[in-house]
Amino acid sequence: xxxxxxxxxxxxxxALLEDRLLRDLRDLGSRGFTITETRGEGSRGTRAADFEGPxxxxxxxxSPTVADAIVAHVAEHYFEHYAVIAWVNDVEVxxxxxxx
Amino acid sequence: xxxxxxxxxxxxxxALLEDRLLRDLRDLGSRGFTITETRGEGSRGTRAADFEGPxxxxxxxxSPTVADAIVAHVAEHYFEHYAVIAWVNDVEVxxxxxxx
Amino acid sequence: xxxxxxxxxxxxxxALLEDRLLRDLRDLGSRGFTITETRGEGSRGTRAADFEGPxxxxxxxxSPTVADAIVAHVAEHYFEHYAVIAWVNDVEVxxxxxxx
Numbered sequence: 001x002x003x004x005x006x007x008x009x010x011x012x013x014x015a016l017l018e019d020r021l022l023r024d025l026r027d028l029g030s031r032g033f034t035i036t037e038t039r040g041e042g043s044r045g046t047r048a049a050d051f052e053g054p055x056x057x058x059x060x061x062x063s064p065t066v067a068d069a070i071v072a073h074v075a076e077h078y079f080e081h082y083a084v085i086a087w088v089n090d091v092e093v094x095x096x097x098x099x100x
Numbered sequence: 101x102x103x104x105x106x107x108x109x110x111x112x113x114x115a116l117l118e119d120r121l122l123r124d125l126r127d128l129g130s131r132g133f134t135i136t137e138t139r140g141e142g143s144r145g146t147r148a149a150d151f152e153g154p155x156x157x158x159x160x161x162x163s164p165t166v167a168d169a170i171v172a173h174v175a176e177h178y179f180e181h182y183a184v185i186a187w188v189n190d191v192e193v194x195x196x197x198x199x200x
Numbered sequence: 201x202x203x204x205x206x207x208x209x210x211x212x213x214x215a216l217l218e219d220r221l222l223r224d225l226r227d228l229g230s231r232g233f234t235i236t237e238t239r240g241e242g243s244r245g246t247r248a249a250d251f252e253g254p255x256x257x258x259x260x261x262x263s264p265t266v267a268d269a270i271v272a273h274v275a276e277h278y279f280e281h282y283a284v285i286a287w288v289n290d291v292e293v294x295x296x297x298x299x300x
Contacts, residue, residue, distance in 0.1 A: 001171050008189075034112050034155065036137075089189060093186070093187045094188075
């Protein structure tokens with residue numbers, strides 16, 4: 001079974017940002033999400049530095065192009081005012097040919 | 101401390117598939133799992149396309165051979181009828197020498 | 201938007217170890233954590249072999265140097281007596297320049 005090399009973008013943010021982030025991700029081309037409740041603790045290297053509390057972790061598997069668009073969007077629209085962290089890593093996806 | 105290069109397989113599926121998936125993974129050689137409650141949203145590139153609701157995320161760290169067997173099994177037995185996504189990525193495991 | 205290549209360390213352990221692990225990680229240079237409740241099942245290749253039950257998953261994004269220190273510390277102080285698994289993988293972090 002061949003897998004398809006794609007990119008997984010993970011965003012961890014205050015829980016109240018969930019709906020807005022999902023809307024943005026859909027607009028940027030993401031077709032599906034896995035959402036997990038999580039907790040954050042400590043500084044995240046953002047200006048909205050120290051925080052603790054309920055966070056949401058949003059993961060989406062996308063093409064490199066969509067991943068780049070998401071990264072640029074999150075950096076531009078969220079990092080200054082919200083406690084958000086985001087990272088990207090390579091994944092090999094089963095039946096990945098239908099992803100954006 | 102040397103780490104051991106292994107493969108992490110992540111499967112996100114409807115929560116009701118958990119027991120069956122864990123049984124299958126054990127049969128294929130997986131020795132341990134981390135299981136997280138999660139939510140899915142949106143199409144996943146599967147025939148059982150759109151869904152929302154309680155999902156389970158199963159992660160297992162295994163050898164490349166076992167990872168390939170899991171990927172083939174999930175593709176063959178789950179993708180047609182269930183909303184399942186699965187991906188693989190490289191991990192470096194502390195004291196990884198005892199993994200399957 | 202350039203991303204910064206860093207290392208993500210993931211530790212899955214008995215829930216009761218959370219406070220101690222976070223204290224150790226801070227001492228080793230980690231500045232922030234994402235913490236998720238999870239469940240473990242099966243042997244993990246540790247001496248404290250078989251276990252089931254509430255686990256905590258701690259993730260921290262750090263420099264390669266800090267990642268190595270965490271891995272060494274966990275291997276030395278936890279693996280013999282606790283059901284702990286730990287792995288490292290590469291991530292590309294948005295605005296990663298402020299991480300330890």
